Amino acid sequence: MRHERVPRDDRRGDQPSFWTSPSDDVLRTLGARPEGLTSAEAEKRLARYGANIAVASTRRSLVLKFVRRLTEPLIAILLIAGAISGAIGDWQSFAIILVIVLFSVSLDMVQEQKAEFAVDALKRSVAVRASVRRDGRTVELPVADIVPGDVVELHAGDLVPADGIIIGTRAALANEAILTGEPYPVEKRLGPCDGLSPADAFNALFGGTSLVGGEAVMLVVATGGATRFGAIAASIQEMETPTAFEQGVHALGMMILRLTGFLVLFVLLTQLVKHGLSLESFLFAVALAVGLTPELLPMVITVTLSRGALRMADRKVVVKRLSAIHDLGAMDILCTDKTGTLTEAKIAHAGSFGINGAESNRVTELARLNSHFASGMRSALDDALVAGTCVSVQDWRHVDDLPFDFNRRRCSILIARGNEHEMITKGAPESLLSLCSQAETAEGAIVPLDAPLRAKIIDLMEAKGREGIRLLGVARQSMAMDRDHIDLTDEADLIFVGCAAFLDPPKLSATKTVARLAEAGVRVKVISGDAAPVVQHLVETLKLPARGMIAGEEIAALGQAALISKAKEVDLFVRVSPEQKSRIVQALRSSGHTVGFLGDGINDAPAIHAADVGLSVEGGTEVAREAADIILLAPDLGVLADGVAEGRRTYANIMKYVRMGTSSNFGNMLSMAFASLFLPFLPLASVQILLNNLIYDFSEIGIPFDSADAEDLARPKTWDMNAVLRFTLIMGLLSSVFDAATFALLRIGFNVNVSEFRTAWFVESIATQILVIFIIRTAQPFWASRPHPVLVATSLGALAVALVVALTPLGGIVGFVPLPASILAAITGVTLLYLASAEALKHAAVSPQRPKKSA
Numbered sequence: 001m002r003h004e005r006v007p008r009d010d011r012r013g014d015q016p017s018f019w020t021s022p023s024d025d026v027l028r029t030l031g032a033r034p035e036g037l038t039s040a041e042a043e044k045r046l047a048r049y050g051a052n053i054a055v056a057s058t059r060r061s062l063v064l065k066f067v068r069r070l071t072e073p074l075i076a077i078l079l080i081a082g083a084i085s086g087a088i089g090d091w092q093s094f095a096i097i098l099v100i101v102l103f104s105v106s107l108d109m110v111q112e113q114k115a116e117f118a119v120d121a122l123k124r125s126v127a128v129r130a131s132v133r134r135d136g137r138t139v140e141l142p143v144a145d146i147v148p149g150d151v152v153e154l155h156a157g158d159l160v161p162a163d164g165i166i167i168g169t170r171a172a173l174a175n176e177a178i179l180t181g182e183p184y185p186v187e188k189r190l191g192p193c194d195g196l197s198p199a200d201a202f203n204a205l206f207g208g209t210s211l212v213g214g215e216a217v218m219l220v221v222a223t224g225g226a227t228r229f230g231a232i233a234a235s236i237q238e239m240e241t242p243t244a245f246e247q248g249v250h251a252l253g254m255m256i257l258r259l260t261g262f263l264v265l266f267v268l269l270t271q272l273v274k275h276g277l278s279l280e281s282f283l284f285a286v287a288l289a290v291g292l293t294p295e296l297l298p299m300v301i302t303v304t305l306s307r308g309a310l311r312m313a314d315r316k317v318v319v320k321r322l323s324a325i326h327d328l329g330a331m332d333i334l335c336t337d338k339t340g341t342l343t344e345a346k347i348a349h350a351g352s353f354g355i356n357g358a359e360s361n362r363v364t365e366l367a368r369l370n371s372h373f374a375s376g377m378r379s380a381l382d383d384a385l386v387a388g389t390c391v392s393v394q395d396w397r398h399v400d401d402l403p404f405d406f407n408r409r410r411c412s413i414l415i416a417r418g419n420e421h422e423m424i425t426k427g428a429p430e431s432l433l434s435l436c437s438q439a440e441t442a443e444g445a446i447v448p449l450d451a452p453l454r455a456k457i458i459d460l461m462e463a464k465g466r467e468g469i470r471l472l473g474v475a476r477q478s479m480a481m482d483r484d485h486i487d488l489t490d491e492a493d494l495i496f497v498g499c500a501a502f503l504d505p506p507k508l509s510a511t512k513t514v515a516r517l518a519e520a521g522v523r524v525k526v527i528s529g530d531a532a533p534v535v536q537h538l539v540e541t542l543k544l545p546a547r548g549m550i551a552g553e554e555i556a557a558l559g560q561a562a563l564i565s566k567a568k569e570v571d572l573f574v575r576v577s578p579e580q581k582s583r584i585v586q587a588l589r590s591s592g593h594t595v596g597f598l599g600d601g602i603n604d605a606p607a608i609h610a611a612d613v614g615l616s617v618e619g620g621t622e623v624a625r626e627a628a629d630i631i632l633l634a635p636d637l638g639v640l641a642d643g644v645a646e647g648r649r650t651y652a653n654i655m656k657y658v659r660m661g662t663s664s665n666f667g668n669m670l671s672m673a674f675a676s677l678f679l680p681f682l683p684l685a686s687v688q689i690l691l692n693n694l695i696y697d698f699s700e701i702g703i704p705f706d707s708a709d710a711e712d713l714a715r716p717k718t719w720d721m722n723a724v725l726r727f728t729l730i731m732g733l734l735s736s737v738f739d740a741a742t743f744a745l746l747r748i749g750f751n752v753n754v755s756e757f758r759t760a761w762f763v764e765s766i767a768t769q770i771l772v773i774f775i776i777r778t779a780q781p782f783w784a785s786r787p788h789p790v791l792v793a794t795s796l797g798a799l800a801v802a803l804v805v806a807l808t809p810l811g812g813i814v815g816f817v818p819l820p821a822s823i824l825a826a827i828t829g830v831t832l833l834y835l836a837s838a839e840a841l842k843h844a845a846v847s848p849q850r851p852k853k854s855a
């Protein structure tokens with residue numbers, strides 16, 4: 001086996017400032033070649049350096065997860081208490097506790113694990129890939145497979161997959177904001193570089209940054225955890241900030257936890273005072289705490305969201321950040337860019353016109369030369385231009401160019417032919433026109449660009465725009481022969497030649513989608529870099545219900561406060577820069593809206609990042625897809641409206657758990673406190689409480705499958721703590737009243753003994769807890785909304801198991817006794833009465849959510 005020369009240190013590179021060495025030296029140290037590694041070499045290196053993943057996954061193995069759950073304080077105490085009872089001879093309790101605990105812990109875990117696996121597979125399907133030279137060819141590989149020594153080809157819009165040194169470049173511009181905070185792109189060129197600081201390293205690219213212009217070939221020096229900034233970058237990208245909804249659920253969980261703590265202490269104290277210290281009452285208190293803690297909520301949220309993600313995947317929507325599903329359901333404003341989302345992005349060059357409005361080959365020729373020689377970011381407009389043949393490309397030689405950027409909205413090239421030296425600029429026509437002082441006529445004469453001519457050209461452009469034709473202005477200037485470079489000051493005093501025209505058919509599915517969204521309470525706003533007439537025409541063609549328009553120029557003059565009020569009123573934003581896109585999103589968010597942003601370009605990435613829910617499309621640039629939380633695989637926008645419905649359905653189902661959990665927990669707490677005060681014995685043995693908890697958990701497995709009522713899907717929904725508290729108080733009190741009635745009935749009415757009491761109480765408690773789901777899962781009368789068969793099966797199945805355990809000789813193991821028919825009949829009566837009261841009271845408990853104020 002050939003020994004490979006590779007850097008010694010596996011983790012943090014022993015090449016602290018690799019960019020200070022000449023690239024040949026770096027190639028040699030890495031045992032690499034400009035044409036790339038072979039697959040065999042790469043495989044060896046992968047084994048040695050590990051996958052190129054900046055932050056090792058925190059996902060634990062199944063066994064570790066299991067152990068971690070068993071060592072959670074409550075479960076641990078329970079197991080110890082169980083062991084003590086085993087030690088003093090009550091081995092039966094010990095065995096039962098052990099079985100129940102193991103069973104319920106595995107039940108949660110298996111569900112969670114299954115869901116996570118499925119979602120991980122989905123995420124991998126949209127993972128970032130990179131073009132790598134291997135075996136003398138360029139192949140697309142998952143970023144994780146990249147190793148030191150690899151040669152990676154990068155284009156504008158790509159993410160830089162690892163740290164490396166540039167060995168080839170064409171006007172590469174990198175955005176390193178994620179590392180340096182500097183929003184403006186920095187130029188990258190060949191080295192070596194003297195500066196020791198990475199900020200000086202003009203010849204290096206760093207993992208986590210992105211290429212926003214030009215092209216670069218990079219030799220990978222460090223991967224994964226060894227990258228200079230990779231770890232930071234990845235943690236920024238991967239950070240899942242909890243949504244308002246998750247925070248709400250968490251706050252609620254904490255509140256229940258504290259109440260449970262109080263209650264358990266209270267029960268322990270009353271037992272202590274009444275009966276002195278006993279293992280039994282201690283076990284009872286612990287079992288109670290286990291039963292009452294909302295330990296299932298996190299698992300429930302994961303499982304419900306994962307199921308939501310899987311269902312969305314069926315509709316060709318991949319969810320990268322699970323909690324984005326909530327945001328999608330809560331979203332009340334969707335911002336979208338134009339090309340590729342509202343249009344087909346099948347851009348075709350549809351001729352050109354000169355200053356008199358007549359068809360002009362000259363303009364087309366100049367535009368094509370510009371597209372051909374421009375080295376920066378290429379847009380679909382360039383592709384459309386160079387798709388046609390340009391006769392004179394061969395004659396010209398590239399001298400210099402000023403790449404495109406989204407703030408100038410133009411690019412210039414300097415080319416030479418014989419003794420000609422020409423600068424050609426193309427870009428957003430109205431701003432290009434303002435840089436011109438002369439114009440070229442169809443006959444080739446240069447005339448002054450006076451006010452009437454200027455007005456005529458503007459009229460011409462607006463007329464084309466109103467027909468939905470996109471335009472790029474073309475201007476030129478002859479330069480002195482000794483000029484070998486151009487800079488921004490040269491973009492002045494130009495000669496206007498005309499405009500190239502483009503067509504991009506509107507996406508007809510957008511009309512229906514926007515209508516569906518509007519019906520669902522989501523307002524759509526278009527945020528485009530294009531000109532006002534084009535956007536206006538598109539909006540009219542698609543019959544979008546949009547009002548008001550504002551241009552980037554005006555936005556630049558607005559303070560944030562003014563923008564906040566303006567952004568709410570206006571639906572169309574034109575000629576906006578990438579920074580303005582994200583400013584608009586932030587303004588909308590700060591006025592209380594939940595904002596989505598759908599875009600595909602480099603210029604959309606900041607806004608996608610700034611939104612509550614960032615959306616991109618399969619064909620979008622890598623940076624946009626990386627910034628997005630959700631990626632639409634199908635070009636049809638209809639999936640978006642489906643996604644919103646799915647988000648709301650998921651929300652509705654989680655609310656079912658929350659309601660079930662809070663009302664029964666709160667009710668049980670009150671009842672237990674009450675029982676331990678007034679009963680001469682414990683209302684349930686500890687194993688019975690655990691069994692109750694287990695069966696109840698099982699009954700809820702079906703909830704993520706459940707369908708939601710049309711009412712739940714109609715409006716954006718957000719977490720409302722007051723509504724939850726209101727529900728908890730009303731429904732919790734109701735269940736306590738019925739518990740108290742059952743106590744009284746059993747003790748006074750039937751004068752039962754301890755075992756009979758516990759059996760009857762167990763049956764009543766589990767039946768009411770399980771069956772009430774059919775009442776509270778819908779705001780309609782329960783018979784009007786049909787539950788999902790899986791939910792029916794798990795609920796009734798769990799109830800059947802509970803009844804079998806309690807009412808057959810099997811129950812003897814956990815201390816149950818057969819009940820006389822009269823008691824059974826009475827319990828059935830109480831349960832039915834409870835369900836009827838719950839049905840009657842639920843409208844008061846579920847206060848209808850206040851509709852969010854619309855924009």
Ligand SMILES: Nc1ncnc2c1ncn2[C@@H]1O[C@H](COP(=O)(O)OP(=O)(O)OP(=O)(O)O)[C@@H](O)[C@H]1O
Binds near residue numbers: 381382410428472
């Ligand atoms: N290759 C190019 N050369 C010169 N100018 C360009 C080029 N690409 C785009 N422009 C100019 O920059 C403007 C903004 O670019 P672009 O249309 O991609 O922005 P956007 O915000 O993504 O718009 P959209 O809503 O259409 O997706 C264009 O309208 C055009 O005037």
Ligand SMILES: [Mg+2]
Binds near residue numbers: 337338339600601
């Ligand atoms: Mg765009």
